[in-house]
Amino acid sequence: MSTTKVLIITYYWPPAGGPGVQRWLKFVKYLPDFDVEPIVYIPENPSYPLLDEKLLSDVSDKTVILKNKIFEPYALASFLSKNKTKKLGAGIITQKKKQSFIEKAMLWIRGNVFIPDARVFWVKPSVKYLKKYIQENNIETIITSGPPHSLHLIGLDLKKQLNINWIADFRDPWTTIGYHKELKLSKWARAKHKALEKEVLTTCDTILVTSPTTKVEFECLTNQPIEVITNGYDVEKIEKKSLDEAFTLAHIGSFLSERNPQILWESLSELINENEEFANYFELKLIGAVSKEVIQSISDYKLDSFVQNLGYVSHEEAIMHQRSSQVLLLIEIDSEATKCIIPGKLFEYMVSERPILAIGPKNSDFENIINQTNTGVFYQYNEKYELKSQILSYFNQYLDKNLKVNAVGLQQYSRKSLTEKLAKTISKFNGKTKG
Missing domain, CATH: 3.40.50.2000 (Glycogen Phosphorylase B;)
Incomplete structure (x- = not known):
């Protein structure tokens, strides 16, 4: 059986810690078992709020990793307050405490200037870099994973320019995500977010979501096929500990x-x-x-x-x-x-x-x-x-x-079972290159 090449565009990757990295780290781990060759595109100099160096051992040395520099405004903002800048990316949006002037200003900028998010400056250089790579390496299918949802704009541009098969993976919703209402969005910014969301949902070939409720939500915005592939668990080879005495x-x-x-x-x-x-x-x-x-x-x-x-x-x-x-x-x-x-x-x-x-x-x-x-x-x-x-x-x-x-x-929730489901979705595109 021939192997299918798939380009996966994701922001979070080891040594990033936290939940955002797990989904595609595990998919990439098991995709070769189902005759899919994953090629992973990530930022060369990301700003990760959490680090977990041990996750690097989960990345196969056979995995092809592409890197490209990213400009992130949060790095520039650090002169205001390194702590506040870090917290903005790690959950300050959802905090109830009284916010300082700097925090309010950063939230306003985050919601109204960086649309859909602060990684939007990675879109154009990524499209330029990946367009050449896709054409030279006969890539038939790309997958974008968000948040950050700006990565879907990379998929959108590549779809328009190459008419390539495109799967958009939503680990979380876009405009209905819990913190969106805290971003102090102007009427124009809110409309822009919604317009971009709808364009992505109606232009990609298939949408992946992690929950049935998100599927129902997106079905009101698009007629494109939507599949639920939840997150899951992996078989962890970790020393067994006895239960806590307390x-x-x-x-x-x-x-x-x-x-x-x-x-x-x-x-x-x-x-x-x-x-x-x-x-x-x-x-x-x-x-x-x-x-x-x-x-x-x-x-x-x-x-x-x-x-x-x-x-x-x-x-x-x-x-x-x-x-x-x-x-x-x-x-x-x-x-x-x-x-x-x-x-x-x-x-x-x-x-x-x-x-x-x-x-x-x-x-x-x-x-x-x-x-x-x-x-x-x-x-x-x-x-x-x-x-x-x-x-x-x-x-x-x-x-x-x-x-x-x-x-x-x-x-049914094992990472390998879920990857098999993903591989079947990818296989629908076999032989259907549109470029």
Whole structure:
């Protein structure tokens, strides 16, 4: 069987850390198993907010990597405040605290000048570089992955100039993503974002999304085929650790202000005051960046002495904590816009063999996955009594040394199974070069 060459255009790539890098790192790892040769195009000098050098070992030395310099305005802004500039790219948009003049100005510029985002200056040099490479190497299909959604503009221009097969992958939505409303967009900028989004959705040949809700949203904007390929879990060769001796509830990943679950802190505070045994065994593990607002809420409920705040750790270490913690916390913002968000860590949680305690908006896509796979329980932000009862139930199971889950149907979410689905999508273009 002949091998198909596919050019993948992505911003996040090792040594980038965080969730954005995992999806295409794993697709590239397994695509050769399905007769697809991935060629990866990335920035030569990116500005990654998080680094995880260990992920470099997941990149095959046989993978063809193309690099081209990128100009990022955030680097210029660093003279104002290195800390604030870094935070702008790592979640300041979703923070509730009062913003300084500089932060407000940076948000306004981010939303109204850099459309669709601050990587837009990479579009023209990338199109020039890739057009030549595609023609010289007989590339039939390209894939762009966003955010940053400016990468889809690279695909848009290449499609117009070469009429090449183009798959647009949306890890998150564009104009309905949760933080978009915080960008202080002018009427003109809002219209520009929507126009670009629609042009991408109607010009590409196939759209990939990570959730059913995003598919429904995009179906209102385009008649192009849309496929749901979620994120997933990989087989991790990591040393097995014994379970924590304490009754640990662990949250792994960014804990932003709008994810601040008051019902959880209140429930834990009441259980500590009402149940001496619970107070003796309970521990809250926070692994990843945690906002000041979340830390303050924990303090307000007098939970400080029960917290182990480990900060950002490598992906490998995060997996170890997932497998050793007693219960895993999954918190999503209580908003209509976040119903489509399926956190990437959900799938790694699901294969950790530890129960998931999730809080989020009603009818969330990730609620359905948790229920279908029997990997945990889900509560809305108005279900405090039920949440508290469930925590106590988990604690009693822990005391009885019987705290476990019986997951079902997980194989469909393995990275290799998902890559096979992607390969079938790519194969539809075989022999259909349009240039």
